[in-house]
Structure formats: structure tokens, C-alpha cells
Amino acid sequence: MTPFASLIDHYKAVFFDAYGVLKNAHGLIPGVDRTIHALIQTEKPFYVLTNDASRSPEQLAESYARLGLPLVTADRIVSSGMLAREYLQLKVSHGTVAYLGTDTSAHYIENADLHALPIRDVDLNDAADITALVLLDDEGFDWNTDLNKTVNLLRQRNIPVIVANTDATYPVSGNRVAVAIGAVADMLERIVGKQFIRFGKPDAQLFMFAYDLLRERMTIGKNEILMVGDTLKSDILGGNKFGFDTALVLTGNTPAEDVDLRIKATGIIPSYVCESAAV
Amino acid sequence: MTPFASLIDHYKAVFFDAYGVLKNAHGLIPGVDRTIHALIQTEKPFYVLTNDASRSPEQLAESYARLGLPLVTADRIVSSGMLAREYLQLKVSHGTVAYLGTDTSAHYIENADLHALPIRDVDLNDAADITALVLLDDEGFDWNTDLNKTVNLLRQRNIPVIVANTDATYPVSGNRVAVAIGAVADMLERIVGKQFIRFGKPDAQLFMFAYDLLRERMTIGKNEILMVGDTLKSDILGGNKFGFDTALVLTGNTPAEDVDLRIKATGIIPSYVCESAAV
Amino acid sequence: MTPFASLIDHYKAVFFDAYGVLKNAHGLIPGVDRTIHALIQTEKPFYVLTNDASRSPEQLAESYARLGLPLVTADRIVSSGMLAREYLQLKVSHGTVAYLGTDTSAHYIENADLHALPIRDVDLNDAADITALVLLDDEGFDWNTDLNKTVNLLRQRNIPVIVANTDATYPVSGNRVAVAIGAVADMLERIVGKQFIRFGKPDAQLFMFAYDLLRERMTIGKNEILMVGDTLKSDILGGNKFGFDTALVLTGNTPAEDVDLRIKATGIIPSYVCESAAV
Amino acid sequence: MTPFASLIDHYKAVFFDAYGVLKNAHGLIPGVDRTIHALIQTEKPFYVLTNDASRSPEQLAESYARLGLPLVTADRIVSSGMLAREYLQLKVSHGTVAYLGTDTSAHYIENADLHALPIRDVDLNDAADITALVLLDDEGFDWNTDLNKTVNLLRQRNIPVIVANTDATYPVSGNRVAVAIGAVADMLERIVGKQFIRFGKPDAQLFMFAYDLLRERMTIGKNEILMVGDTLKSDILGGNKFGFDTALVLTGNTPAEDVDLRIKATGIIPSYVCESAAV
Incomplete structure (x- = not known):
């Protein structure tokens, strides 16, 4: 179990899954607002990669604003x-x-x-x-x-x-x-x-879309990006395959008591397991 | 293409699929009433094997009576x-x-x-x-x-x-x-x-259920029974596997122009192909 | 966990899987020879149902004889x-x-x-x-x-x-x-x-073949037969579907420490779980 | 049926599948050497995208040289x-x-x-x-x-x-x-x-790898690239999904007599169908 705070220093950019990582049915995951603030302050780029086509990026951004996280703006969101x-x-x-x-x-x-x-x-x-x-x-x-x-x-x-x-x-x-x-x-x-x-994680094309947006802003290699997700079969499998390091957080689809078993059963192995994406 | 009339003399019992063989959206398939009459008159047992659990056998029999085929009684019907x-x-x-x-x-x-x-x-x-x-x-x-x-x-x-x-x-x-x-x-x-x-064709258990009912009435081997159906993947595959001879009729799911192609594509080979189950 | 000895009194006939139930790579499963003896002495019919087409029933019977179980004769064996x-x-x-x-x-x-x-x-x-x-x-x-x-x-x-x-x-x-x-x-x-x-478990046709052999010898209902196996996906699923009561034994594919998890994960629920088929 | 020669003028770059497009068991597909020459002469970039990991790009290039096509150099080859x-x-x-x-x-x-x-x-x-x-x-x-x-x-x-x-x-x-x-x-x-x-077509990552190589050399959009292949389920499906226009050629896996049927059966629709990739 790796503390998330210690991780992000090692990467030049961070990609987050949305549901189960940044928010859940009750609102924001406690502490992720601090993570987003820290990324903004250190000018470390981040994107939210979501298998969600129910609303436009602008509408998705509004929902983060309503939850108290206006820093997740529409241009940060890559949806399927x-x-x-x-x-x-x-x-x-x-x-x-x-x-x-x-x-x-x-x-x-x-x-x-x-x-x-x-x-x-x-x-x-x-x-x-x-x-x-x-x-x-x-x-x-x-x-x-x-x-x-x-x-x-x-x-x-x-x-x-x-x-x-x-x-x-x-x-x-x-x-x-x-x-x-x-x-x-x-x-x-x-x-x-x-x-x-x-279209959607774990398929490579969503990762590529975000990676291309990032490369328009900076020179960066795949190994300098951390993908953070709560689901082995989409976030972690897709992130691994694309060549990113991956962090599985336990605030969504993967409960702490099942994590070892599921990694063994699926053969999908995250680079890190973290309690949450909070710093 | 084998005439159905010439076929049934060679079998001691006949199993029919319902939809696409005996009836369709417009009512009875023309001529199958003659087939059923002929089977009754020659005292040749027959059963209707249907992947239909929407109604009881009694209600299914009523629907045949309404179509003008009261001879398909509830005891003739084996439903999934x-x-x-x-x-x-x-x-x-x-x-x-x-x-x-x-x-x-x-x-x-x-x-x-x-x-x-x-x-x-x-x-x-x-x-x-x-x-x-x-x-x-x-x-x-x-x-x-x-x-x-x-x-x-x-x-x-x-x-x-x-x-x-x-x-x-x-x-x-x-x-x-x-x-x-x-x-x-x-x-x-x-x-x-x-x-x-x-439960349901092509699974063996529906064929076995009908075969057991038949064996309570007479001594009969699998090779003395003809299964008649309009669908390769359920009626014909299941009938073949159970050991029955099978007749594919072209009054339902398998149009005449596609029959050769579908038999080749699926590898499901009926014993006979007949225009319809009418005599 | 049910003692196997207490079970077999409640059934008129018993069907066994072979590998992982009667024998394994080291020879006979300890104590199953006593079970077979007891069934013979009480004249309770039993069959061995095996997904094994590598050898004839006679050759399979010889292998039981060599292991010290000559009572598993060729006519007791139903192979795929x-x-x-x-x-x-x-x-x-x-x-x-x-x-x-x-x-x-x-x-x-x-x-x-x-x-x-x-x-x-x-x-x-x-x-x-x-x-x-x-x-x-x-x-x-x-x-x-x-x-x-x-x-x-x-x-x-x-x-x-x-x-x-x-x-x-x-x-x-x-x-x-x-x-x-x-x-x-x-x-x-x-x-x-x-x-x-x-052909082979969990498909109904293997169970039917054995059930037919049994019905030639006696009048018996499906609910009077116990299917004993070590594998949820073949023995237990197939036995359940055919209508038999089922006993999962822990001497083969299903280790004791995994049994609860696997039953929950697969939704395949045996009637009983027994340590082994030994009495 | 579109003549291949008329097509390539409309694209800034061309991606080819290897087997069934450029070569087959008998050697080069007749006329594709002219196509490659024409691309070189007009300085139009091209890549060969192949699901082949049996040999290094250098060894694959040697095999083209042996067939009389030394212009397909190792740097033109993107293999899975x-x-x-x-x-x-x-x-x-x-x-x-x-x-x-x-x-x-x-x-x-x-x-x-x-x-x-x-x-x-x-x-x-x-x-x-x-x-x-x-x-x-x-x-x-x-x-x-x-x-x-x-x-x-x-x-x-x-x-x-x-x-x-x-x-x-x-x-x-x-x-x-x-x-x-x-x-x-x-x-x-x-x-x-x-x-x-x-890794391999139709997965997006192989297309992305080639697209990235191309973008290092020039500014180009996905809609300015033609993917040429003989197989609907890998070349055409993958090319379509990535956003390229696609040309199905009939010199490999898809025979002329089956092309309409297969497009209809699979729902994989190439932008063009061409007899071959020869000009």
C-alpha cells in the first residue's frame, strides 16, 4: 500500500478516472480536492478520463463545480x-x-x-x-x-x-x-x-486522446504519466497496456478486502495500490 | 429438397418445432393441418417442442385451437x-x-x-x-x-x-x-x-423430456424419430446431437435462398431440407 | 460440511465423477474403496460418469482393478x-x-x-x-x-x-x-x-445416458439419485440442472479453502459439501 | 469497385497491411512494386503495418528486398x-x-x-x-x-x-x-x-504507433491517411475505428465473390473496395 502523496512527485502528469476516484454517489471522495489543488499549484497537468457519454465535458465540469471542485474544468475532461x-x-x-x-x-x-x-x-x-x-x-x-x-x-x-x-x-x-x-x-x-x-477504457484510443492533448502542451513520455483508477478491468488494464504506470485506489469498485484476490484472479497488476487519491 | 410427405412414412414418431413450422405471424402454415390430421389418422405419435415459457401448455393448445388446429392438444406440447x-x-x-x-x-x-x-x-x-x-x-x-x-x-x-x-x-x-x-x-x-x-433447444434436456413421454407410450429408438424445425442453431443442432434425424423446413427462420450458405457457414447439417411441413 | 456416510442412506443410487473423487494422480482417494464396498453390499446401484474418451470402459475398469478396486467394472462406467x-x-x-x-x-x-x-x-x-x-x-x-x-x-x-x-x-x-x-x-x-x-458433463446427455441405464434396472426418480463430484462447473452444475441432488467433495479440483468463495463466485450451489466420498 | 491508382492522389500518406496486400505465398502481389515506386517518387510517406512478431523489422525488410522490393525498408515497417x-x-x-x-x-x-x-x-x-x-x-x-x-x-x-x-x-x-x-x-x-x-490490428495502438512516426515527419490529420488491407476484421475495422479512410483489396483474405456478403454479415464497411493495391 503506497501513500498517494508520495507518488505524484515522481510523475510529470496524472490521469484520473472520475467515478470511484474523484467522486462517488455521496459527493467528492474526501481529500481529492487537496490533490487537485496541489496539482494546480505545482502546475502539474492532469486529465480526467471517463467512460461517460451522457453529458458534454462542459456539463461534466459543472457537476464538479457543484461538488466544490471548480478546478476540474471542461478542458481537463476526456470522455468516451x-x-x-x-x-x-x-x-x-x-x-x-x-x-x-x-x-x-x-x-x-x-x-x-x-x-x-x-x-x-x-x-x-x-x-x-x-x-x-x-x-x-x-x-x-x-x-x-x-x-x-x-x-x-x-x-x-x-x-x-x-x-x-x-x-x-x-x-x-x-x-x-x-x-x-x-x-x-x-x-x-x-x-x-x-x-x-x-470507445472507452480499457481501449487504447481514450488514453491516446488524452496523451495527445498533453503532448500539445509539453514534451512527455508515457513513463512520466500516472493513471489513477478504481477498476482493474478498465483503468488499470488500459493504463498498463498503453504504457503508463498505474495506481489502483480503493475508494470505488475495488474494496480493500478483495484487492489481492482480484489482482491474482485477473492477472491485471497495478504499479501501485493506494487507499485513495487524496493527499 | 425432399418432399415432406415422403419422409414421415419412414419414422415412427415426429417432433415439431412450433413457430416457423406449424404457425407464423399470419396463422397456420398452409397445409400443416393436413399433416397433423394424417399423423392422427395413422396413429403416429407427435409432439410439439417449443422454447416458449410465456404460457402454459393448455394456453398454447388453445391458441392452436383458435387457429383451427384443435388436434394439437396440451398433452402434445413440451415447452421449455x-x-x-x-x-x-x-x-x-x-x-x-x-x-x-x-x-x-x-x-x-x-x-x-x-x-x-x-x-x-x-x-x-x-x-x-x-x-x-x-x-x-x-x-x-x-x-x-x-x-x-x-x-x-x-x-x-x-x-x-x-x-x-x-x-x-x-x-x-x-x-x-x-x-x-x-x-x-x-x-x-x-x-x-x-x-x-x-432450458430449451438446442439443449438435450427438452428433447429428452419429449423422448421420455414417448417411451412411456411405446418402444422406440432415437433413429425412429424425425425432428422438424426451421432453425439450424436450435432445432437441427439439438435434434442432431440427441441422435434424431432432422428435417429443416423453409417456412420460418431459414429462407430458401440462404439455406445452402447457412448450412455451410454453421456446419449444422440437417438430414433433410423440405419446403414446408405440409403434406 | 456433511459426512458422506450419512448421505448415501438417503439415496437409492449414486453417480460418481472419477478423477478427484475416486482416484487422483497418487492412486485411490483414501476410503473410497470402503464406499464402493458398502454400495455393493447394500445392492445400491452406482455409476461412474467421466469426461474421458481416451480409453474404452473396459480399459478404464482395468485401471480401477490395478488400483485395487475391481468392483468398478466396465458396465458401471459411462464415458463421454x-x-x-x-x-x-x-x-x-x-x-x-x-x-x-x-x-x-x-x-x-x-x-x-x-x-x-x-x-x-x-x-x-x-x-x-x-x-x-x-x-x-x-x-x-x-x-x-x-x-x-x-x-x-x-x-x-x-x-x-x-x-x-x-x-x-x-x-x-x-x-x-x-x-x-x-x-x-x-x-x-x-x-x-x-x-x-x-459430449460430457455438464451437458445433460451424459447424465441422461446413465439415468437410462439405471432405469432399465429399477424404477427410480431423479430426486432419488445423488451426483458426487469435485468440480462445480461440470459435475455440480450438470447434476443440478438434470435434477439430481449434488455433493461436492474436496479431494480434487476444489480445495477446502476456496469452496465458499467459488460457490459464491459461480452461483453453482451443491446440495451438500463433503470432505471426501469416503465412508 | 474503385481503381487504386485514382485513390492515392487523395491522401497524404498510405498505410499498408503486408500479407495479402503487398505479398502472398507466391511472392509480390503483381503491380504493387509500381505502387511503392510511385509513392517514393512523389515523396508520399507510407508504412507497412503488420501483425507479425516472428522477425525484426530489419529481417522483414530483407524479405521484401529478396522479393525485389528493397524500397520497403525497416524504418517503413511497424510490427506488433x-x-x-x-x-x-x-x-x-x-x-x-x-x-x-x-x-x-x-x-x-x-x-x-x-x-x-x-x-x-x-x-x-x-x-x-x-x-x-x-x-x-x-x-x-x-x-x-x-x-x-x-x-x-x-x-x-x-x-x-x-x-x-x-x-x-x-x-x-x-x-x-x-x-x-x-x-x-x-x-x-x-x-x-x-x-x-x-497488440496488433484491429487494436488502436498499432495504428497510433505508425501515426506517431508519421507525425514526427509532417503535420497530418487522420482523414488524410488511407489504410489499405485485405482483412475486414483487422485492417478495415481497426482503420475505420482509428478514423482513417480504408480500402479493402481482394488479393488476400477476402475473395471477390464473398466481399458483399462479408461486408453485410460483419457490418465492417470499408471506404473503398479495390481489386488490388497495384497502380
């Missing part, structure tokens, strides 16, 4: 939704993009100058102008009606399907979780037998 | 729900059995002398008396609320989970399909990481 | 190889059956009155007479050469592939294991994209 | 082995790295200043100094003995496992294929239940 937007900008030049998700999640489509249409408003008898489907969030639609409609859309239209959140579940309160759009995407993919395009 | 019921009778002796499905599907639980409780009525703070969970049908519950509740129930209670329909989709009308409870079960199983118990 | 043989008898009437496995494993093909040809002797340029492929055992062939040849055979011939052992590994000595043909079959199946036919 | 090497350099600072592969493939370990030890020379009773395992190539080891040894090594040592080639098969001659180390890795991963780290 931003990768979906980049894909749409580069690869889908025209037409209507159908989506599953909240109205605020549709921001990532509209920002790519495309017309966003919720699945509930898709007319299966007049779907020829739909050029892509994006799975953004688990909320904002009727699961039964709209998932059935999605399956039928994909049976009749051979279009790219982008999944902007690879998580299977997310914590809601107490010990409870909710099914995330990543698990729904897996179900749909198996049903229609086609290959979806997934 | 009956295997779920047998499991509950043998293995779950007491307590409350939670379920996802329609009210009529709960019949299979109540028939096992157990208390059936829809997931929507489960109180997660008072769930100690729940001894099993059965996934019966895709209808009868709110997908978002109740699937989230199911995941949390399975995180706190280590109980057997029985899936009474292994299909991923079912046809609804025209070329459209709906997501079946089998696909939902796959999603839940991956999320909670536990091993569910599945 | 016997199901492969039944499949070949019912479904493959002619031609040459290619196989991966030892020479002794080919017994199951020859017993079905078919010509058995090891993959090494298959000529890919003259393979039109090959009507099926059976994966019997991990020994008896060169893995590199013969697995490559198998992939190419399956790319050119659309034939049924039968897997006569579903295990991924088997224990060899000390704490070491060897890769079993079941894991190799999974690899080949994913490579060629076709659906193989698998 | 180079990503494995980068991982070892960044994440494995000391100790002995065990490997499966040819002696030449071990170059990628030695180049990271680590001690490379073939699995056959590993002593399972003295394995405490082994800090990682790399799966490099399907040749250079005894499959039966060494895969069993690998499973047992991973059961006793919790170390990162790096897979330097994600392909399941590779073409050998005529219509035949051989099993690649990627398929073997999948088998081992399922057996030991741990999470391996995979």
Missing part, C-alpha cells in the same frame, strides 16, 4: 463521448445519426454537425437516410420498445454502430449498480451478429 | 417452461421464486407449489426468502427498472437462476423480430458473472 | 466417449471418421462399425470420403502439424465435428495440469466458425 | 512485435521474460534489454525471476509440451502476458492456413482465466 464525436466527424460525413441515450448525450452527435435522431423517432419504413447509430447512454429511452426497434434497424441497414461507453454497470447508491449501455451494446451486437465500434 | 417447472419441483423445495415474465408465465412456478413473485414486487431490503429466480418471458415487466433490480438481487443473493427460453429473438410480423428473454439472460449472466441454468 | 460412439452409430452411417486422440480412443469409432483414421494419415487432397471428425483425446498426435491439418480439413469439408471430452484441463501430478482436448476444440471451433457437437 | 517491445521497455524493468516463438522473434525482448528465455528452458521449480511472458509466434516450440508448461507457469506466477500477434490464422500456400499465435493465446487465456495484453 468525445471519441464517438471524433469518429462521426472523420467517418460519417452526412445524413441522420440515430442514437440511444439522453437528450444531453446527443450533444456529441450535434457537435459533429450531424442530425441526431433518437431511436424512438426513427421510422423503420423510412430509414434510408440513417448513416450511423450511436449508443451513448442507458437513460433517455424505453428499453423494451427502443431496443427492439434498434435490432430491427440494424437488420435492415448496414451502418456503423458506435458504442460510446464500454462499461457494463455503474454504481448508483449504497452497494447498488445500474446496467450501463456497454452491456446493452454487447447484447445487441450478439443478436445482430455485427461488429460494433467501441 | 415445463423443464423450468421440473427443476423447481426437484431442486427448490420452499420459499419465494422471483421471476421476469408475464403473469401467465408464472404458472410454471405456481404449478411447482411455490410462491411466484414478479421482480417488480421484490423488496431488495427484504429478499432473504427468495430461493430462486426464473427468467420466463420478455414481456410483463419494465425492462429498465426490473433488469436493474434483477442485477442487484443477484449481487446480494446467491440463488439458482433458471432461464426458461434460450432463444435470442422471436419473429413478430413481416420481417421484424423482438428480443427474447434468452438474449436478456445472456446479458445478465455476463454482468453478474454467475452461471445460469438454461 | 460412449456418447460420441452413440452419435456415430445413429448419425454417421458410412465412410471414414477422422480423429484426434490416442489409438485406444479410436475404439469408440471402430465400435460404431466405422473406419477410424488419425488426422496424421488424412490426405487433404483426397478427403472426400471423410464423413465426420471426432476429437477424443489430447494425446496421440502432433499438436502443431495435426491441428493445422484439422483446420484445413474443416475448411474444405462440411462435416459434423464431435468433441468427446468437454474439459479444458486435467490434473497430472502435484499441482500441475495439462490442456485437455475440450480446450483445443474451443480453439478450433472459433477458428473455423462452425458449431461443434460436445 | 514493436509494441510488445515498447511495453516491455516501459513496464518490465528487470528479470527474465519467458516467450513462445522463434529465436528471431526473441529479438523484441532482447532489444528491450531483458533476458529472453524460451518456455522450453523455463524451470517451473525455479521460476521466481520470470517477470513477464510474451507470445510472439506459433513456430519455434513444441506445442504440446510447451503449451502445457505455459499453463502451469501462469498458474503459479501472476505476471503480465503480452500477445504480439492477434491473428487467429495466417495463409501458408494455395488455399491452406496455419493456426497463428493469436488463436493459441485465446485458448491459454480462457484456460487460466487471466487477462492478456494484446
Whole structure:
């Protein structure tokens, strides 16, 4: 168990997962505000890397401000939704993009100058102008009606399907979780037998996006960056694979009593284990 | 392509899949009433084997009567729900059995002398008396609320989970399909990481159940039974594996233009291919 | 933890897994000879259900005799190889059956009155007479050469592939294991994209085969049979699903210190946990 | 069907897959030497992206020289082995790295200043100094003995496992294929239940490595790069996801008669389909 405070001095930049590291259902994780302040004061760059496409970076930043952490500004946030937007900008030049998700999640489509249409408003008898489907969030639609409609859309239209959140579940309160759009995407993919395009940790592309932002500001190597996360299968696996050092914190998905067992069972080995990201 | 009429003389008994073989969204498949009549007149036993736990055999038989085929009586029907019921009778002796499905599907639980409780009525703070969970049908519950509740129930209670329909989709009308409870079960199983118990074709246990019923009436070998189905991955794969001869009919899931390609792609080889089960 | 001696009085018949229950790398599990004697003396039927197609039942019985347990005779043994043989008898009437496995494993093909040809002797340029492929055992062939040849055979011939052992590994000595043909079959199946036919626990068909043998001798219900095994994912899952009561013993794949954790992690719940099958 | 010659004018750089695009079992694909010459003459940068860790870039370049294409120099080649090497350099600072592969493939370990030890020379009773395992190539080891040894090594040592080639098969001659180390890795991963780290198309990291090399030389956006490949599931899926335009050529894994069907079946849609990469 390594004290987090002793760690960050050894790195030129720090990447944080959001949920379970900076905040949880009850608000900010105690002490992480001190960590963020310390990074700002020492001018050490940091980014928040999140598998969350439910809201724009600006809206995510507002939620940190409301929690008392206005220093996590929109330009510090790299969300899987931003990768979906980049894909749409580069690869889908025209037409209507159908989506599953909240109205605020549709921001990532509209920002790519495309017309966003919720699945509930898709007319299966007049779907020829739909050029892509994006799975953004688990909320904002009727699961039964709209998932059935999605399956039928994909049976009749051979279009790219982008999944902007690879998580299977997310914590809601107490010990409870909710099914995330990543698990729904897996179900749909198996049903229609086609290959979806997934963005989000542990996939390398989210790490690359943040790494590229950082390299625009400074010269830095992968070994000078610390990735901090609470989840072995996304934050730590992805961070390790990308070449970063990784710190597993015990304030979210990985309880202290299970940490040794899970590292052994999964073979996903963090560089460090820390009680929390607080200094 | 073999004429179905020439086939059935060579077998002492015939097992039929229901949907896509005897009926479809528009009613009876033309000519199968003649087939059923011929089997009755020649006193050749037949059973209908169906991955359908939404209704009791009696209710399923009523639906055939309404379509003009009263000869498909309840005692001719073997449903995956009956295997779920047998499991509950043998293995779950007491307590409350939670379920996802329609009210009529709960019949299979109540028939096992157990208390059936829809997931929507489960109180997660008072769930100690729940001894099993059965996934019966895709209808009868709110997908978002109740699937989230199911995941949390399975995180706190280590109980057997029985899936009474292994299909991923079912046809609804025209070329459209709906997501079946089998696909939902796959999603839940991956999320909670536990091993569910599945009943339904291609699993051997449904074939065995029908074969046992038949052997109570007569002496018969597996090679004297013809399994007739429209789906390679359930009817034909399961029938082949159990040791039956198999006939693929082209009135349901397998269109005539795709049949050769699908047999080659899957390696699931029916003994015969017939236009339909009509004589 | 239930004493095994107290259990068997409550059942009319007992089914045993072989490896890890009756024997291990060092010989007989201490005390199981007393159990077998007691069953014989009380005329309580028992069968050994094994995912082992490397040798004929007669050869397996000889191995028990050599270990000092001649009472486990060939007619007491139900092997997954016997199901492969039944499949070949019912479904493959002619031609040459290619196989991966030892020479002794080919017994199951020859017993079905078919010509058995090891993959090494298959000529890919003259393979039109090959009507099926059976994966019997991990020994008896060169893995590199013969697995490559198998992939190419399956790319050119659309034939049924039968897997006569579903295990991924088997224990060899000390704490070491060897890769079993079941894991190799999974690899080949994913490579060629076709659906193989698998026999062996936890699949219902092996349990049914033994249950049928038993019912030829006596009238008995599923709830009067105890399945005893050391492996949750094959013996216990399969036994539970078939409707038997199940006893997990701690003399093989499941060490005492892991038993609670594994039951919780897998959701596979035995009726009883016993130290061993010794009385 | 788009003529390849008309395409390359629209892009500032071109990335090629190797096998099935530039060469095959018979030598160079006819006309690709003209393509490479044209790119050199117009000073348009190109890279060869290959899931091949069997040899160093220098040795791969030599093989192009022998085929009459000396312009494909080592600095033009980005192999999945180079990503494995980068991982070892960044994440494995000391100790002995065990490997499966040819002696030449071990170059990628030695180049990271680590001690490379073939699995056959590993002593399972003295394995405490082994800090990682790399799966490099399907040749250079005894499959039966060494895969069993690998499973047992991973059961006793919790170390990162790096897979330097994600392909399941590779073409050998005529219509035949051989099993690649990627398929073997999948088998081992399922057996030991741990999470391996995979490098190679379609994973984003190989594309990023080449893109970074290119950006060191020039300012270029993702949409100014064309990825050319013969395989939907690696070259085209990965290229699309990374944001490149993609051209599927029909000189390798995708025969002309299957192209429409496969695009429809997989949902992987190239920007262009070209007969070959020849101009």
C-alpha cells in the first residue's frame, strides 16, 4: 500500500478516472480536492478520463463545480463521448445519426454537425437516410420498445454502430449498480451478429486522446504519466497496456478486502495500490 | 429438397418445432393441418417442442385451437417452461421464486407449489426468502427498472437462476423480430458473472423430456424419430446431437435462398431440407 | 460440511465423477474403496460418469482393478466417449471418421462399425470420403502439424465435428495440469466458425445416458439419485440442472479453502459439501 | 469497385497491411512494386503495418528486398512485435521474460534489454525471476509440451502476458492456413482465466504507433491517411475505428465473390473496395 502523496512527485502528469476516484454517489471522495489543488499549484497537468457519454465535458465540469471542485474544468475532461464525436466527424460525413441515450448525450452527435435522431423517432419504413447509430447512454429511452426497434434497424441497414461507453454497470447508491449501455451494446451486437465500434477504457484510443492533448502542451513520455483508477478491468488494464504506470485506489469498485484476490484472479497488476487519491 | 410427405412414412414418431413450422405471424402454415390430421389418422405419435415459457401448455393448445388446429392438444406440447417447472419441483423445495415474465408465465412456478413473485414486487431490503429466480418471458415487466433490480438481487443473493427460453429473438410480423428473454439472460449472466441454468433447444434436456413421454407410450429408438424445425442453431443442432434425424423446413427462420450458405457457414447439417411441413 | 456416510442412506443410487473423487494422480482417494464396498453390499446401484474418451470402459475398469478396486467394472462406467460412439452409430452411417486422440480412443469409432483414421494419415487432397471428425483425446498426435491439418480439413469439408471430452484441463501430478482436448476444440471451433457437437458433463446427455441405464434396472426418480463430484462447473452444475441432488467433495479440483468463495463466485450451489466420498 | 491508382492522389500518406496486400505465398502481389515506386517518387510517406512478431523489422525488410522490393525498408515497417517491445521497455524493468516463438522473434525482448528465455528452458521449480511472458509466434516450440508448461507457469506466477500477434490464422500456400499465435493465446487465456495484453490490428495502438512516426515527419490529420488491407476484421475495422479512410483489396483474405456478403454479415464497411493495391 503506497501513500498517494508520495507518488505524484515522481510523475510529470496524472490521469484520473472520475467515478470511484474523484467522486462517488455521496459527493467528492474526501481529500481529492487537496490533490487537485496541489496539482494546480505545482502546475502539474492532469486529465480526467471517463467512460461517460451522457453529458458534454462542459456539463461534466459543472457537476464538479457543484461538488466544490471548480478546478476540474471542461478542458481537463476526456470522455468516451468525445471519441464517438471524433469518429462521426472523420467517418460519417452526412445524413441522420440515430442514437440511444439522453437528450444531453446527443450533444456529441450535434457537435459533429450531424442530425441526431433518437431511436424512438426513427421510422423503420423510412430509414434510408440513417448513416450511423450511436449508443451513448442507458437513460433517455424505453428499453423494451427502443431496443427492439434498434435490432430491427440494424437488420435492415448496414451502418456503423458506435458504442460510446464500454462499461457494463455503474454504481448508483449504497452497494447498488445500474446496467450501463456497454452491456446493452454487447447484447445487441450478439443478436445482430455485427461488429460494433467501441470507445472507452480499457481501449487504447481514450488514453491516446488524452496523451495527445498533453503532448500539445509539453514534451512527455508515457513513463512520466500516472493513471489513477478504481477498476482493474478498465483503468488499470488500459493504463498498463498503453504504457503508463498505474495506481489502483480503493475508494470505488475495488474494496480493500478483495484487492489481492482480484489482482491474482485477473492477472491485471497495478504499479501501485493506494487507499485513495487524496493527499 | 425432399418432399415432406415422403419422409414421415419412414419414422415412427415426429417432433415439431412450433413457430416457423406449424404457425407464423399470419396463422397456420398452409397445409400443416393436413399433416397433423394424417399423423392422427395413422396413429403416429407427435409432439410439439417449443422454447416458449410465456404460457402454459393448455394456453398454447388453445391458441392452436383458435387457429383451427384443435388436434394439437396440451398433452402434445413440451415447452421449455415445463423443464423450468421440473427443476423447481426437484431442486427448490420452499420459499419465494422471483421471476421476469408475464403473469401467465408464472404458472410454471405456481404449478411447482411455490410462491411466484414478479421482480417488480421484490423488496431488495427484504429478499432473504427468495430461493430462486426464473427468467420466463420478455414481456410483463419494465425492462429498465426490473433488469436493474434483477442485477442487484443477484449481487446480494446467491440463488439458482433458471432461464426458461434460450432463444435470442422471436419473429413478430413481416420481417421484424423482438428480443427474447434468452438474449436478456445472456446479458445478465455476463454482468453478474454467475452461471445460469438454461432450458430449451438446442439443449438435450427438452428433447429428452419429449423422448421420455414417448417411451412411456411405446418402444422406440432415437433413429425412429424425425425432428422438424426451421432453425439450424436450435432445432437441427439439438435434434442432431440427441441422435434424431432432422428435417429443416423453409417456412420460418431459414429462407430458401440462404439455406445452402447457412448450412455451410454453421456446419449444422440437417438430414433433410423440405419446403414446408405440409403434406 | 456433511459426512458422506450419512448421505448415501438417503439415496437409492449414486453417480460418481472419477478423477478427484475416486482416484487422483497418487492412486485411490483414501476410503473410497470402503464406499464402493458398502454400495455393493447394500445392492445400491452406482455409476461412474467421466469426461474421458481416451480409453474404452473396459480399459478404464482395468485401471480401477490395478488400483485395487475391481468392483468398478466396465458396465458401471459411462464415458463421454460412449456418447460420441452413440452419435456415430445413429448419425454417421458410412465412410471414414477422422480423429484426434490416442489409438485406444479410436475404439469408440471402430465400435460404431466405422473406419477410424488419425488426422496424421488424412490426405487433404483426397478427403472426400471423410464423413465426420471426432476429437477424443489430447494425446496421440502432433499438436502443431495435426491441428493445422484439422483446420484445413474443416475448411474444405462440411462435416459434423464431435468433441468427446468437454474439459479444458486435467490434473497430472502435484499441482500441475495439462490442456485437455475440450480446450483445443474451443480453439478450433472459433477458428473455423462452425458449431461443434460436445459430449460430457455438464451437458445433460451424459447424465441422461446413465439415468437410462439405471432405469432399465429399477424404477427410480431423479430426486432419488445423488451426483458426487469435485468440480462445480461440470459435475455440480450438470447434476443440478438434470435434477439430481449434488455433493461436492474436496479431494480434487476444489480445495477446502476456496469452496465458499467459488460457490459464491459461480452461483453453482451443491446440495451438500463433503470432505471426501469416503465412508 | 474503385481503381487504386485514382485513390492515392487523395491522401497524404498510405498505410499498408503486408500479407495479402503487398505479398502472398507466391511472392509480390503483381503491380504493387509500381505502387511503392510511385509513392517514393512523389515523396508520399507510407508504412507497412503488420501483425507479425516472428522477425525484426530489419529481417522483414530483407524479405521484401529478396522479393525485389528493397524500397520497403525497416524504418517503413511497424510490427506488433514493436509494441510488445515498447511495453516491455516501459513496464518490465528487470528479470527474465519467458516467450513462445522463434529465436528471431526473441529479438523484441532482447532489444528491450531483458533476458529472453524460451518456455522450453523455463524451470517451473525455479521460476521466481520470470517477470513477464510474451507470445510472439506459433513456430519455434513444441506445442504440446510447451503449451502445457505455459499453463502451469501462469498458474503459479501472476505476471503480465503480452500477445504480439492477434491473428487467429495466417495463409501458408494455395488455399491452406496455419493456426497463428493469436488463436493459441485465446485458448491459454480462457484456460487460466487471466487477462492478456494484446497488440496488433484491429487494436488502436498499432495504428497510433505508425501515426506517431508519421507525425514526427509532417503535420497530418487522420482523414488524410488511407489504410489499405485485405482483412475486414483487422485492417478495415481497426482503420475505420482509428478514423482513417480504408480500402479493402481482394488479393488476400477476402475473395471477390464473398466481399458483399462479408461486408453485410460483419457490418465492417470499408471506404473503398479495390481489386488490388497495384497502380
